[in-house]
Amino acid sequence: xTGVTQSPTHLIKTRGxxxxxxxxxxxxxxxxxxxxxALGQGPQFIFQYYREEENGRGNFPPRFSGLQFPNxxxxxxVNALELDDSALYLCASSALSGSRTAAGRELFFGEGSxxxxx
Amino acid sequence: DQQVKQxxxxxxxxxxxxxxxxxxxxxxxxxxxxxxxxxxAEGPTFxxxxxxxxxKNEDGRFTVFLNKSAKHLSLHIVxxxxxxxxxxxxxxxxxxxRFGAGTRLTVKP
Numbered sequence: 001x002t003g004v005t006q007s008p009t010h011l012i013k014t015r016g017x018x019x020x021x022x023x024x025x026x027x028x029x030x031x032x033x034x035x036x037x038a039l040g041q042g043p044q045f046i047f048q049y050y051r052e053e054e055n056g057r058g059n060f061p062p063r064f065s066g067l068q069f070p071n072x073x074x075x076x077x078v079n080a081l082e083l084d085d086s087a088l089y090l091c092a093s094s095a096l097s098g099s100r101t102a103a104g105r106e107l108f109f110g111e112g113s114x115x116x117x118x
Numbered sequence: 119d120q121q122v123k124q125x126x127x128x129x130x131x132x133x134x135x136x137x138x139x140x141x142x143x144x145x146x147x148x149x150x151x152x153x154x155x156x157x158x159a160e161g162p163t164f165x166x167x168x169x170x171x172x173x174k175n176e177d178g179r180f181t182v183f184l185n186k187s188a189k190h191l192s193l194h195i196v197x198x199x200x201x202x203x204x205x206x207x208x209x210x211x212x213x214x215x216r217f218g219a220g221t222r223l224t225v226k227p
Contacts, residue, residue: 004161033214042124042207042217043162056214090161105150105211109161 006110023091124218141208
């Protein structure tokens, strides 16, 4: 059973550029969530994907967009990068969106992609 | 949106004593609550959870208490060990999961 993997682990961009971050979910999981964690803060919910559809979104502007593929892997795209977008971006997979069981709710996180915007 | 709050950014306890981490939430629609532990350079890992229909869940040295009327939960670690030193995040779930800002626990030998 493979865990959640994210790429790249680190990257540096300049303001105004675009970035794509990638995530492979844990085997057997069909739901992927993306979080932004700024320094000293908790993970902030960006959005969740279930069966290739966006299934919930946090308070992030439209320049944050995503995709989920048939194999349940996912991408996070951020356009027109701003300095404040510098953060650790965490991907997490879970067994089933809106599951009624604790096991279904548990999120399994990758190690994150650290983005620096200069 | 601060639906989940951890008001103590740090906590230091002596090895063998009890650690109590606190969390408050505002959204009464949350129906599961979880605690995650995070070491540097790693993603958060699940520690323990509790359903909103319960008021206590215990797993070894870790116990989570839920007070729905106060919209408050706490994590107790007894006895605390140096390996417990990490950042602890409280999370609350309905269709998606929201996290608090974290509490850095330091357990001194």
